[in-house]
Amino acid sequence: MKGKQFLTDQSILRRIFLFLFPFLILLIFAFLQILNLMVFQAEKFKTQADSNRILKEKVFPPRGLIFDTNDEIIVDNFIRQDLVVTPNFIEDYSLYLSLLSELVEIEKNTLEQVFYKKLSEIKPFQSFTLLRDLNDRQLAKVKLNFKDLPGTEINSSFSRNVVFGESSGAVTGYLGFASKQDILINPNLKNFNDQQVGLLGIEKEFDDELRGTVGYRYSEKDARGGVLDVLSVEPSTKGKNIKLSIDIELQDKLYKEFRGRKGALIAIEPDTGFIRAMISSPSYNPNFFNNFKTEEIKLLFQNKNSPLFNRAISGQYPPASTLKPFIGLVALEEDVITWQEKILDEGEFFVEGDKRPYTGWKEGGHGEVNMEKAIAESSDVYFYNIAYDLTVNSIAPFLKKFGFGKSSDLFINESQGILPDKKWKLGQKGEFWFKGDTINMGIGQGYILATPLQIALAYSALINGGKLISPRIVQSIEGEETKFVSEKIEIKDIQNLEYIKESLISVVESNTGTAKNIFDPKLRIAGKTGTAQVKSILDDNKYQEIRENVLLRDHALFVGYGPVEDPSIVVVAIVENGESGSLVAAPIVQKAINLYEQ
């Protein structure tokens, strides 16, 4: 094998540089990159380093409290301890969940379900609430084992407690998480996307006031998310306290009057618009939602009696005979009939061209009746007659002035009811208006539907001298009184209102009045009964058949106000399938007025 001479100085030098060269090139590139990073991009990286270093955390304010008109607390806050995890700091999820499962004594499966679901919804290095409302035992165990639970924090947050539970459910509503759409509509919710906000009732209507604004805490943190030092705090503003016009004692007692029955009640002051009680039965306990009781919530949604539905403002019922005073009033205003003029009621009303007569509720009729008697005894034939003469063209616009067929803007989920006219029928049913539709409307049946709140507002207008009031359920927000708004209804002759009121007194006080059973000289009340047909009855034979099915029985209505001398409250009560306005609904109204007057 031929040996080779060692390289000359010059060629070894060349080779040395050849091998150094690639690394020198690398170094030159490195130096250029370093210049780029440290000189040209320095500001950007300084900002990034700061945002790395400084942890900006939201500080949530306590939600405003809700009081009743007597300053009794209805909705309260208490402090809840939640377990928050940052998955990036957990090395082995399964191991972590096993340990946690042991500590909090919750099955690993359950934890895993929540954990992996939430994990899929977050971005890296974000955290989420894994467990809510830890009890003292769980809290102590978790805190003792903090060292073995990396990426775990205990966060205190406020939890909501509705003191009277079910009784005030229809009023207060409940909390939950805003949907993406909610946030789109109300950008203020963005900061609260992981917090409970109002989803129904007062909690929703006044969410902006109750919520307060988010504050921020800036603290220095390390790469594992550990907080080293709090640098500064931008305080949150706490939510405003709200004082309702509701009298919670009245509300609670009246709700219990409904126990076991479906129905609604509204008690409103005709001179201020303050709602003192608003009941929808059956109701629900908002704390189920506020405190994540999933099992109970599921049952509520499955309940066929729709406990989450607020019948007082969203339930639409035929006003039935409670509409008669307004038909009477419009007849007087339009000079279709005078106060004393009598009509013979023999139990049936015939219209030319119709084979079948329109029957009254009382077989054989009420004989000769003037308007006072017609209202007191609730003569159907009398009102068939005047409605026939009035025509829908004068009835519908007049009822509209009293608030029928439109929302009062109290709550967002309020129903508008139905105030039918020719145009409505053509549009909705595709049919022309028949005379018979007007006749049915004369006794509050047929297409017309109203919410208990609408009936209460209409009666308030009768009593307060013709003012359509805007109902108020909030008396003051953080001490600031809400405004009373009302609209004057044009009445040609104010005496006509007096006539109607007189007849409403007769309903209770005359010997033949439909609600004479509730007469009490100590606290005189006036009002009107109503029996709303759930299903129209074509002939008497079927009536018993229909009664068999509870859900098809008539709704019982009563609107009352008192005291007669100087009315301070109007109360509407509807008992679904209660059949008798005077026997079922009227006593509840009487009780409400008595309780209110106490």
Next chain:
Amino acid sequence: MSRQPLDFSLNLGIDNSRRNSVFDVWIVTSVFLLSLLGISMIYSASQSVEMALRQGIYMVFGFVVLTIISFSNFRKMEVFYLYSYWPGLFLLIIVLFFSNENNETSRWIDLGMFTIQPSELMRFLLPLSAAAFLSRKPSISNFDYLVVFVLTLLATFLVLLQPDLGTALIVLLSGILPILLGGLPWRYIYLGAFVTVCSLPLIWFSLYEYQQQRILTLFNPEADIYGAGWNIAQSKIAIGSGGFWGKGYLNGSQSQLNFIPESHSDFIFSVISEEFGLIGVLFLMFLYGLLIYRLILISIKHQNRFAKILSATLSTILLAYISINICMVIGLLPVVGMPLPFVSQGGTALIINLVTIGIILSLRRET
């Protein structure tokens, strides 16, 4: 084998008669300053007095050895250098039987008091014995090159088994450089380069997935900012945010708050950049530049083949370490475990680097 015992020739008086002074002041100063900088940055990055102290002890020990070796007569040491490959190989095999608590093969042999990293040792012993082997006769045969090449591949393979890609490449380089500097004909060099290029795809598929991931991350670091790209992103933030003057010693938020991974070892350059800024980086580069310039100067001036090969190889490897490490932390090269010489935490590396300098200094006396 009957040879004289080690002759450390500590008789300074004799050496003074030579043309050059014993110590190259520039080399010793730059190495000293780099090591001191290393210790202070390790303290800043780890906030551990113990870690800094340990590194300090290694430094003192390393400098003692450096001094002794630099005064030794390297000619008398040549035979030891020649056979030094074998204990290195032995340790590389031994380490494969050590495993850490995670049941993974370890890169270290734990001797209780201290640990040895055989791969680090090999990238120093291999060029040492290769240079000695190739210069033992006046002429070098092709068979000699082959022997060195095969032994180099064997060592590289053993390091790859650990697996430690970065050091494996350095070991490969430290074995090939003596061959190339020894005067391997160009046609073999061309052939070797051709074969390497052709086998690149093969190399790619033989990489571990995490190694592939690191390389992919390099080309698109933003694609996975929270995964493999996280370390690089944080390192770049640290370097960039240092700006011109830096944030000050112990004041780098990225380093102090643990955003930089391995901030006391492989990523120590990021800490220096963050806390001392561009000024600090320039100073560091000046020290390295000075060191490598003086080392190359020795290689050029020296008449002895062993000294030429060894000194050129060691200084090239030093430059490789520096450039690869810096490119790695600024995101120009994939993350492979490669420390910054003299500065990064790690006793074996520091002592070996100092011993290397010691040997080169001892060669220098012969110029």
